Amino acid sequence: METFLSVILSDLASRSISLLINKCSKPTLPSVEERLQRLLLRVRIIVEEAEGRLITNQAMLQQLNMLRKEMYRGYYTLGNFICHGHEEDNAKDHEVSNYFKPSKLNPAKRIRYLWDGGQTLQDQLQQVLGRLQVTLEDMREFVIFLNFCPRLCRQPYSMHLLIDKCLFGRQMEMEHIMNFLLKEDTPGAENPGVLPIIGPGKVGKTTLIAHACDDERVRNHFSQIVCFSEDDLEDASMETLRDSGVIKHQNNATGGKMILIIIELTRDIDEGVWRRLYSVCKCCVANGSKIIVSSRSNKIACFGTTQALRVKFFTQEAYWYFFKLRAFGSMDAEEHPKLESIAMEIAREWNGCFMSSGIYNELLKANFNTRFWSTVLTRIREFRKLNISLYANFDGPWEVVESAYVRRVNGISSEYILILHDYQTCSVPNMLHRCTNSAQSEVEVPQLSFEDFQFGNVRPQGKFKVLGWRSHLPPYHDYMFSCEVLKSQHIVARNKRPRELCGRDFGLGA
Numbered sequence: 001m002e003t004f005l006s007v008i009l010s011d012l013a014s015r016s017i018s019l020l021i022n023k024c025s026k027p028t029l030p031s032v033e034e035r036l037q038r039l040l041l042r043v044r045i046i047v048e049e050a051e052g053r054l055i056t057n058q059a060m061l062q063q064l065n066m067l068r069k070e071m072y073r074g075y076y077t078l079g080n081f082i083c084h085g086h087e088e089d090n091a092k093d094h095e096v097s098n099y100f101k102p103s104k105l106n107p108a109k110r111i112r113y114l115w116d117g118g119q120t121l122q123d124q125l126q127q128v129l130g131r132l133q134v135t136l137e138d139m140r141e142f143v144i145f146l147n148f149c150p151r152l153c154r155q156p157y158s159m160h161l162l163i164d165k166c167l168f169g170r171q172m173e174m175e176h177i178m179n180f181l182l183k184e185d186t187p188g189a190e191n192p193g194v195l196p197i198i199g200p201g202k203v204g205k206t207t208l209i210a211h212a213c214d215d216e217r218v219r220n221h222f223s224q225i226v227c228f229s230e231d232d233l234e235d236a237s238m239e240t241l242r243d244s245g246v247i248k249h250q251n252n253a254t255g256g257k258m259i260l261i262i263i264e265l266t267r268d269i270d271e272g273v274w275r276r277l278y279s280v281c282k283c284c285v286a287n288g289s290k291i292i293v294s295s296r297s298n299k300i301a302c303f304g305t306t307q308a309l310r311v312k313f314f315t316q317e318a319y320w321y322f323f324k325l326r327a328f329g330s331m332d333a334e335e336h337p338k339l340e341s342i343a344m345e346i347a348r349e350w351n352g353c354f355m356s357s358g359i360y361n362e363l364l365k366a367n368f369n370t371r372f373w374s375t376v377l378t379r380i381r382e383f384r385k386l387n388i389s390l391y392a393n394f395d396g397p398w399e400v401v402e403s404a405y406v407r408r409v410n411g412i413s414s415e416y417i418l419i420l421h422d423y424q425t426c427s428v429p430n431m432l433h434r435c436t437n438s439a440q441s442e443v444e445v446p447q448l449s450f451e452d453f454q455f456g457n458v459r460p461q462g463k464f465k466v467l468g469w470r471s472h473l474p475p476y477h478d479y480m481f482s483c484e485v486l487k488s489q490h491i492v493a494r495n496k497r498p499r500e501l502c503g504r505d506f507g508l509g510a
Helices: 002-025 034-051 058-094 107-113 121-137 140-145 161-165 171-182 205-214 216-219 236-245 271-284 296-301 314-330 338-350 354-366 371-391 450-455
Strands: 193-198 224-229 244-248 259-264 290-295 405-406 414-427 464-468 477-485
Touching: 034 058, 034 121, 034 140, 058 121, 058 140, 058 171, 058 314, 107 259, 140 296, 171 193, 171 205, 171 216, 171 259, 171 290, 193 205, 205 216, 205 290, 216 314, 314 338, 314 354, 338 354, 338 371, 354 371, 354 450, 354 464, 371 405, 450 464
Parallel strands: 193 290, 224 259, 259 290
Antiparallel strands: 224 244, 405 414, 414 477, 464 477
């Protein structure tokens, strides 16, 4: 009996040990989050490799654009998931009112629920993972054909440095413009060809055109690149075209006389004026010359001899990818989850505004700590709440249609800064990157920076000017604000009597 029990116990012990060893040695399946991170890395390799190639095939560009959008969506969802655990801590740190807490009923916060459809974050991760897998499976032919596309001549920057030198997320738009400019006219085609570029203010139309004009292929193709403003076109005549406008580039070595004419409009142009202008152009420019006309108005679409290019703001997912790269620079955002959570909240507040990214990204990088970033987020939210309470249709922080109000971090509690209007000049006053309005290039750039104005100890009085942002991309504009110091009792909302603001205007209690 003892021998029998010994055998049984020995067998049970060996089985238990074997089971324990198998259980410990069995590899655990990666979580949805880990699988998404790995898949996003594969997608990013393809996207960054494609951005370093000259792709002229329109179908390939469309497919790349689809992959890029899924990548942005993936990183945005992953960021939401990672930052979710830090939102409660951030809310305590910010010490702001319930107005600023996430709420599906609050229009200012509704952006984070735009596409969740009531799903949990885990369900969203699974959905995005599935979409990425399908999209990546469809990219096999794309990767094969990509190997035959020539490489672009550029320095091997890291991605955060690359977007400081190149346009971000505009590869399809750029290729649309390049295809129009370099394509030879078919016999019987209307000459000169006209490409309308339509988009809202500050979406990047001028920057897009400047990049096209800087391309070596365009410079070698046209003997001259001339830029006109709408003021130059009031009296459309041959003398007007000859004597006005700004020559952005001149190349006598081409041997041809083809001219590229850039017309930038901020308001509608009368159709009769356009017909006279186009008639003059047909008489005085050589065959193969081209015209690009940009405007916020859809009415210019009928002026084109080809399909209009419509430029839109980035989606929230694409803007977050762009904002994070610029805010963290060479730092790995995953190593700073609390800062990443605050950065995502800041990006949501700015809602795709390029100028806000330009103003704040350098500020955040220079003050890489949770306390400062939390202070920035708190001030941004106060700024938005104050102006939304004054103007029901307050669209964005730097789209100053109405006057906007802002408080300084180190300022007096009863003192506010009124932003009267914004304007821009050129920071590179040479022939290559001059403004369309030569008078603008002579405007003196203010010495007071936005950082000094908002977070420093400088205390301007009365009316003054602030340098908001200096663009790092052509045409290298300086964006400035005209401001005035006001006391709280002088703050006036549109269609309202003057009102004195108190703590309730910032959700800080009575």
